[in-house]
Amino acid sequence: MRRYIQQELVQHCHDHRQMLFLSGPRQVGKTTLAKAMEASFHTSQYLNWDNQAHREVILRGPEAVAQGLDLDRLQTDLPLCAFDELHKYQHWRDFLKGFFDQYEDRVRVLVTGSAALETFKRGGDSLMGRYFPYTLHPISVAEAFDESPPELIRHEPSRIDDGQWDALWRFGGFPEPFVKASQRFYNRWRRLRTEQMFREDLRDLTRIQELGQVEMLAELLRSQVGQLTSYSSLASSVRVSVDTIRRWVATLESLFYCFTVKPWHRNIARALRKEPKYFLWDWSQVDDPGARAENLVASALLKATHWWTETGLGEFSLHFIRDKQKREVDFLVVRDQRPWFLVEVKSSGSAGLSESLGYFQQQTQAQHAFQVAMDLDFVERDCFEIHRPVIVPAKTFLAQLV
Structure with missing residues (x-):
């Protein structure tokens, strides 16, 4: 299936010289998307580090890469060179810097990866100014019925098919299990991916030796999705130091297992200032129905904030609010620090x-306040035209995002 981000990436290649860094979880469709983009270019080359040749x-x-694309020959259009799994190469940053600096005016470059690209995006500057980051997310309610995202909010939402809604809820938004919608396939896919x-x-990709203890930590995070996180409690359960827990959680984030709110x-x-909450990239792994609902909405909001930020609409971020009187709202979307x-x-x-x-x-002066109900039927109306607190169907609210 065509993904929501594909046309944006193709347009980027026409408009900008910078390389595309496409990050995302394992099996979310990065390789498929890279190969699909080849059809938009007269000449292209796909190189996967896992392929020996x-x-x-x-x-x-x-x-050698330039020779395969005939970059020394005059061409009508700029070709595309896609590097897949390149982060497994120890010197991948130096390689890309050398390739881009020499051939930037003759080729467009797409680099896909997961942990290494995401981690590098937050530190180091040897490639500064040479790339734009994008994040590929699982399929959401909005993408399930329309792969062309709105610039910001879809003001005329459409109803998601009941079968697709059920598939998203039961099997998550990763393309293969979502499309197949088979419990037996999902069971095998989930075990292998884990x-x-x-x-x-x-x-x-890491120097961690205590793989069993990291798996235990991941299981603890899975069991307390949406709850305030106590690093000292996790450290006691896993039997390591608090600093080690923080490093391991950061590693799980960089591998797109979980994300922080x-x-x-x-x-x-x-207001509370320190304790974060964690959610999984694959909400289908969350057993408790209430926590899974919260995780599904969190994933859709994270996808939207990434899309809006990465396409240049502003700086968007996802938070929650809780004060010492235990008043709480699950999520707050912030736009340009407001x-x-x-x-x-x-x-x-x-x-x-x-x-x-x-x-x-009232405290935040937010424009909108939605109570999203998972069991309500779709209503064909724009939630964002209402400025008072209001109960809205999840099928309507999520259809207005990305």
Whole structure:
């Protein structure tokens, strides 16, 4: 299936000289997307580090790659060179810097990867100014029925098919299990992906030796999705130091196992400031229905904030709010350092409107405050035209995102 980000990446190649760094979890569709993009270019070359023949070309240096694309020959259009799994090459940054500096006016470059690219994006500057980062997310409600995302909000939402909604809930948003919608396939896919992440990726991309204890930590994070995180409690359970827990959690984030949602405290009296919450990239692994619902919405909001930020619409971030009186709202989306909208997730639409929504909307001056109910039927209306706290169907709210 065509992914929501594909046209943006193709347009980037036409408009900008910078390389594309496409990050995302294992099996989210990065390789498939890279190969699909080749159809948009008259000439292209796909090089996967895991392929021995391709690896030999890369190891011969930038000139060998350029020769395969005939970059010394006058061409009508700029070709595309896609590097897949290149982060497994120890000197991949130096290789890319040399290749880009020599051929930037003759080729467009796409680099896909997971942990190494995401980690590098946050530190080091040897490639500064030479790339733009993008993140490929699992399929969401909005993408399930329309792969062309809105610039910001889809003001005329469409109803997701009931079968697709059920598949997203049961099997998550990773393309293969979502499309197949088979419990037996999903069981096998999940087991294999977990083994690859905690054995191959941890072994190959980190220096961590205590793989069993990291798996134990991951299981603890999975069991407390959406709850305040106590690093000291995790350290006691796994039997390592708090500093080690922090490093291992950061590693699990860099491998796209989980992501952090931090508290927002500006202009909030007696707000919590430190304890974050963690959610999984694959919400189908969350057993508790209430926590899975919260994780599904968190994933959709993270996808939207990444998309809006990475396409240049501003600086967006995802937070939650909780104060010392234990008043809480599940999520706050911040736009250019200003609260934009609040989201409280409920399994049932019969639950009364949360008093915390109105309280924190007044505190933050957020434009919108939504109580998202998972069981309500789709309503064909723009949630974002309402500025008071309101209960909305999840199928409507999520359809307006990316």
